Structure formats: structure tokens, C-alpha cells
Amino acid sequence: MITGIEIIKACSAIGAGLAMIAGLGPGIGQGFAAGKGAEAVGRQPDAAGEITRTMLLGQAVAETTGIYSLVIALILIFANPFI
Numbered sequence: 216m217i218t219g220i221e222i223i224k225a226c227s228a229i230g231a232g233l234a235m236i237a238g239l240g241p242g243i244g245q246g247f248a249a250g251k252g253a254e255a256v257g258r259q260p261d262a263a264g265e266i267t268r269t270m271l272l273g274q275a276v277a278e279t280t281g282i283y284s285l286v287i288a289l290i291l292i293f294a295n296p297f298i
Contacts, residue, residue: 223297231291237284244277 252270256263290296 220298223295227291227295227297231288234284234288234291238281241277241281245274248273248277 248270252266255266259266
């Protein structure tokens with residue numbers, strides 16, 4: 216017989232997996248930003264410092280989405296508040 220705890224653990228594992236799908240967004244976004252940054256430096260080599268600085272700031276902000284999803288997944292797996 217399946218208990219309530221087992222259902223909560225199973226749903227938490229599914230939720231953690233779904234949370235990690237959010238890790239795809241930052242990867243795609245950072246790759247796109249790096250490609251556009253390289254393209255911009257190729258067009259204006261004099262502005263390479265400013266372009267790189269802006270690109271890295273944008274990538275750092277985009278990375279926080281992936282980190283938040285990882286934290287949620289770890290909480291659901293190891294420190295489940297529902298059990």
C-alpha cells in the first residue's frame with residue numbers, strides 16, 4: 216500500500232526534475248549573448264571593453280535563474296518541507 220509520505224516524496228522528485236528544466240533557459244540565453252557580444256566586438260573592436268562588461272553583467276543576471284532552480288530542486292530532494 217502506498218502511504219502519503221511516499222506520494223509526497225514522488226511528487227517532490229518530479230517537482231525537482233521540473234525545476235531543473237529551468238536550467239535550459241540560462242544556458243541558451245548566455246550562449247546567445249556571447250554570440251552577439253562576439254559579433255559586436257567584430258564590428259566595433261574599439262568598444263570591446265564596454266561590450267564585454269555589459270555582456271558579462273547580463274550573463275550574471277541570467278545565471279541567477281538557473282541557480283534559483285537548482286536551490287529549489289535541492290530543497291525538494293534533501294530538505295523537503297512537506298515531510
